[in-house]
Amino acid sequence: MKFRPKSLNDTRDPLKGNVNISPEHPLKELLLLTSGIAATIFIIYLLLGVAVDLVVPHISKELEQSIAARMEFPVVEDKRTPYLEELTDELRRSAPLDPGPIVVGVYPSAMANAFALPGGRMLITEGFLDEVESENELAMVISHELGHIAHRDPLRVMGRSLVLAFISSLFVNTDDSAGAFINSSMTLTQLGYSRNIEERCDHFALETISRHYGHGGGAVDFFKRMKDSHTGGSVPQFLSTHPGDERRISYLERQIDEERLGWGELTPLPEGWVNQDDE
Amino acid sequence: MNLDFIIFISLMVLGYTAGSLAERGHFKSLIRREDATMKQPVVTFEDGYELPAGAKFRKSTLVSGSVVISIDYFKRFLASLRFLVGGRVGAYESLLDRARREAILRMKYQAGGADIILGMRVETSTIGGRRKNNKGLGSVEAVAYGTAVWVDEISPQIT
Numbered sequence: 001m002k003f004r005p006k007s008l009n010d011t012r013d014p015l016k017g018n019v020n021i022s023p024e025h026p027l028k029e030l031l032l033l034t035s036g037i038a039a040t041i042f043i044i045y046l047l048l049g050v051a052v053d054l055v056v057p058h059i060s061k062e063l064e065q066s067i068a069a070r071m072e073f074p075v076v077e078d079k080r081t082p083y084l085e086e087l088t089d090e091l092r093r094s095a096p097l098d099p100g101p102i103v104v105g106v107y108p109s110a111m112a113n114a115f116a117l118p119g120g121r122m123l124i125t126e127g128f129l130d131e132v133e134s135e136n137e138l139a140m141v142i143s144h145e146l147g148h149i150a151h152r153d154p155l156r157v158m159g160r161s162l163v164l165a166f167i168s169s170l171f172v173n174t175d176d177s178a179g180a181f182i183n184s185s186m187t188l189t190q191l192g193y194s195r196n197i198e199e200r201c202d203h204f205a206l207e208t209i210s211r212h213y214g215h216g217g218g219a220v221d222f223f224k225r226m227k228d229s230h231t232g233g234s235v236p237q238f239l240s241t242h243p244g245d246e247r248r249i250s251y252l253e254r255q256i257d258e259e260r261l262g263w264g265e266l267t268p269l270p271e272g273w274v275n276q277d278d279e
Numbered sequence: 280m281n282l283d284f285i286i287f288i289s290l291m292v293l294g295y296t297a298g299s300l301a302e303r304g305h306f307k308s309l310i311r312r313e314d315a316t317m318k319q320p321v322v323t324f325e326d327g328y329e330l331p332a333g334a335k336f337r338k339s340t341l342v343s344g345s346v347v348i349s350i351d352y353f354k355r356f357l358a359s360l361r362f363l364v365g366g367r368v369g370a371y372e373s374l375l376d377r378a379r380r381e382a383i384l385r386m387k388y389q390a391g392g393a394d395i396i397l398g399m400r401v402e403t404s405t406i407g408g409r410r411k412n413n414k415g416l417g418s419v420e421a422v423a424y425g426t427a428v429w430v431d432e433i434s435p436q437i438t
Contacts, residue, residue: 007313010310015306021369021373022367026295027295030353030357036364
């Protein structure tokens with residue numbers, strides 16, 4: 001047999017006729033893989049989220065307490081705490097669904113905010129207490145958090161966060177760049193979930209204060225002031241966990257009108273409300 | 280938009296553009312040099328090479344060629360997604376193809392004018408690669424080796 005050299009290459013298209021390389025374009029492969037994996041993760045996340053919602057009602061108060069006992073409850077001494085405890089207890093009795101016994105604490109932060117935690121615990125920031133102008137406003141926010149506790153949302157949120165952490169840890173082990181991509185795509189879903197909860201709690205709060213005071217006055221005052229204070233760069237609706245101030249205010253005002261709750265006189269806060277050292 | 284995400288996208292774009300350009304250039308160069316060295320016969324068998332009557336081995340020696348090629352960020356990301364679902368890792372196929380062909384070419388250059396290279400083998404291995412924090416970029420090494428043979432007074436012929 002005579003040796004006859006023959007080139008198998010095509011100089012115009014270097015990959016043509018190369019049986020060792022898959023013909024698929026890498027960008028097409030990237031698109032298919034990312035969309036397929038993202039869709040799968042999303043479905044897993046939704047299913048596990050539903051599982052959390054199914055499990056939460058079966059978690060006993062005792063178990064919830066023992067979970068909560070492991071979590072830190074960072075509160076500061078504040079002369080307003082006894083008043084907050086008393087008001088919370090009164091509101092609890094007007095709530096459409098009993099949230100159970102509540103422990104209230106003042107959280108050292110200048111940001112105006114309030115949080116509900118597992119085990120019937122509620123944190124109200126110093127910043128919020130200094131900002132508030134009537135008892136009705138304060139009651140609205142406390143009742144909103146009572147709504148979270150009555151619906152056991154802190155447990156739900158904790159469960160969802162666990163699911164999220166679990167899924168992302170799976171992928172972080174495979175490869176961290178893929179993990180980072182998966183994590184960032186899941187955050188938006190988490191926010192959308194929270195927003196529905198917030199609207200439900202606003203409704204819960206409105207019902208509570210209108211039963212307690214006999215009218216819906218003061219329900220939107222605080223949110224209105226918040227809206228005016230940050231008219232600058234506002235966060236787009238889909239990036240925020242709470243309904244936008246505007247949307248929230250119009251929702252509450254519509255509810256007050258529809259249910260004929262009325263706008264009664266506001267109850268003032270006790271004397272010497274704002275801490276002296278804050279002045 | 281957080282910083283990590285911006286860095287990630289930039290690295291992907293950089294990896295894809297630089298990687299594709301380098302790959303395209305390499306394939307062109309491979310084809311040109313393969314065609315130029317086409318007359319250097321290389322076979323994988325070790326025995327069965329019989330000398331025509333009257334001819335005899337003048338010299339034989341081990342020749343080898345090796346190359347190390349790195350993957351780029353884009354290829355690694357594509358492959359890491361592929362690891363989740365399985366299937367052909369297209370991103371690595373072209374890389375290995377380039378490495379094998381380059382190694383064979385370099386082996387031919389080392390043989391420089393031998394009548395034939397017998398018993399050619401190609402091996403690949405990974406270099407560098409995954410560190411503990413999973414941040415390492417892997418490289419592939421391909422080694423081609425064989426026995427270069429010079430024959431007296433005959434033109435290369437396989438019987």
